[in-house]
Amino acid sequence: MSSPSERGPFPDENLPEGSVVDGSQLSEAFEDEADYVVVGSGAAGAVAAHTLAAAGHSVLICEEGPWVRTREFTEDIDSSFRNLLRDNGLQVLRGRAYMPMLQGRVVGGSTVVNSAIAWRMPEDVIDEWRRDFGLGDAITMKDLEPHYEALERDLGVHPVDETVLGENNRLFIETGTKRGFEPQAMRRYERACQGSSRCIQGCPNGAKQGMNVTYVPWTLAMGGRIVTDARVERVVVSGGRAVGVQARSKSGARILLRARLGVFVAASTVQTPNLLRRSGLRSRALGENFQAHPGQGFGALFDKPVDMGFGATQGAESIHFRTSHRFKLETISMPPELATARVPGVGAELSKRLSQLGNVGVWVVQFRSEGKGRVGTTWGGADRVTFSPTAGDMERLRTAFAAIATMMFDAGALEVWPGI
Known part of the structure; x- marks a missing residue:
């Protein structure tokens, strides 16, 4: 088997000039503006950003983790966990027993470190949600079908x-x-x-079609931009509408990303509720x-x-x-x-x-x-x-x-x- 250095170029290489701002290298405050700001570059955030860019909108993605490129992936477990996983892979669910909970904290999110499993939502689960939570016809398999097909086509699911x-x-x-x-x-x-x-x-071969080698680079190719190594501290709200985010880079620099039309928070099931709390949202159901x-x-x-x-x-x-x-x-x-x-x-x-x-x-x-x-x-x-x-x-x-x-x-x- 040939090594990654003998192949390529990979999709996370040769990106448009100025499309990536490395937060770990920022030495002073940074500001930018776009139609939409997307928090998170995992499965949800990357697809949302790409959809918005394809519709002609300017998009800024803000990602807490670094962008580890395909050629930088290594067999070494210790460095991989430190560079790719939240809390070095030591995050847990707390209860009667502790259970490991692995989350990617990297451009591409957990799609970088999971096993590329592609499962459609079972129709009986959708029916259960409709019955138990009063969703009615808000979500149906018929509605989801073309979106599943598009994702599977884009990502080569087989x-x-x-x-x-x-x-x-x-x-x-x-x-x-x-x-x-x-x-x-x-x-x-x-x-x-x-x-x-x-x-x-x-994936050392660029074969796994994670967001880091698909929807994120595709978004940048359409004029989108991404700020990496930057943790969003709060969503900025004015007049009852989200107008941007405040973040802090790994180097300690303050970051302000303004959104003319809206903010998409796609920071995972865990980080999203806590970000919304820090942003002043008050709801007993939150989290x-x-x-x-x-x-x-x-x-x-x-x-x-x-x-x-x-x-x-x-x-x-x-x-x-x-x-x-x-x-x-x-x-x-x-x-x-x-x-x-x-x-x-x-x-x-x-x-x-x-x-x-x-x-x-x-x-x-x-x-x-x-x-x-x-x-x-x-x-x-x-x-x-x-x-x-x-x-x-x-x-x-x-x-x-x-x-x-x-x-x-x-x-x-x-x-x-x-x-x-």
């Missing part, structure tokens, strides 16, 4: 190709099929995936009813090579239990530094297992929780998210854990490590 499936994913599909769990290859937004299993460190799809990985030592170092990071799934038990089963490949954390034991026992790391695979339970949490802040102003699953969630999780452990033993696992 099932993982057999050539880059890898043994971890292949083993999952073969075993799930025998069990009647109807597994399938993941649909992902990528073009020419090389199976490097490095999604979480940023309430946080929900997520927590997951739990199971490691296993198989009787055959798995080689998580090759294959789509997450390339196979089963939705057999989605409607009946609210969970799905899927795969995930991990770099050695993370995979070793799944390996139990001490001393000679641990050493023996680590010597067999090539036979280790990791599969995951993801569940749609009924539990609800809250997004708030600590006394010091840092983000704080509380969440605990319900008793019903825990009962369904037990079913999920049994299903995935059984699959692993069926696939030839000598040992299964729940990691809980």
Whole structure:
């Protein structure tokens, strides 16, 4: 496999002159103005910015994190987490137990570090929202269909190709099929995936079609601008209308971005409520009813090579239990530094297992929780998210854990490590 330096140019290179303002390099106050200001450059913000620019509007994007270019992505987990993830990857959901919560803090947001999974909203979920929250015909699958098609076309969404499936994913599909769990290859937004299993460190090949190599560069090509390494402190409101944002760069410089027509806040489920609070919005509902799809990985030592170092990071799934038990089963490949954390034991026992790391695979339970949490802040102003699953969630999780452990033993696992 050739190295990234031997390929290119990548879409995040050779950008229009003046289109990127690096906040880490600002030595004095900075001001700019556009029709619209978009806070955040992840899946929501980047698409919103591109849509506005395509309609002929001038657009300014403000991103808290840096722009780490494709050629700068590295295999090293420590530097990747420091450069790409919020709180160095140590952010957690607080409740009866602490659960990791990974968020990208980089141009492209979490699309840079996730596994490129592209899922349409299931129609039964839309029906549930319409029934439970009185949405009526405000959101229908028919309305969403052309937008899904456009996104999938732009981002090259398709099932993982057999050539880059890898043994971890292949083993999952073969075993799930025998069990009647109807597994399938993941649909992902990528073009020419090389199976490097490095999604979480940023795709080194420019294959994953994250916002950093698609909608953000496309927006800049249409005249948009982006300020990176700049944390928005508040939305400026005048006469009941958002007219801009105040931010502070990584270097400490004050930033004012004025918006002639409006401000789009796309700072994620966590950062958006807290930004709105800092901006003076008062609502009892703000930050309430946080929900997520927590997951739990199971490691296993198989009787055959798995080689998580090759294959789509997450390339196979089963939705057999989605409607009946609210969970799905899927795969995930991990770099050695993370995979070793799944390996139990001490001393000679641990050493023996680590010597067999090539036979280790990791599969995951993801569940749609009924539990609800809250997004708030600590006394010091840092983000704080509380969440605990319900008793019903825990009962369904037990079913999920049994299903995935059984699959692993069926696939030839000598040992299964729940990691809980």
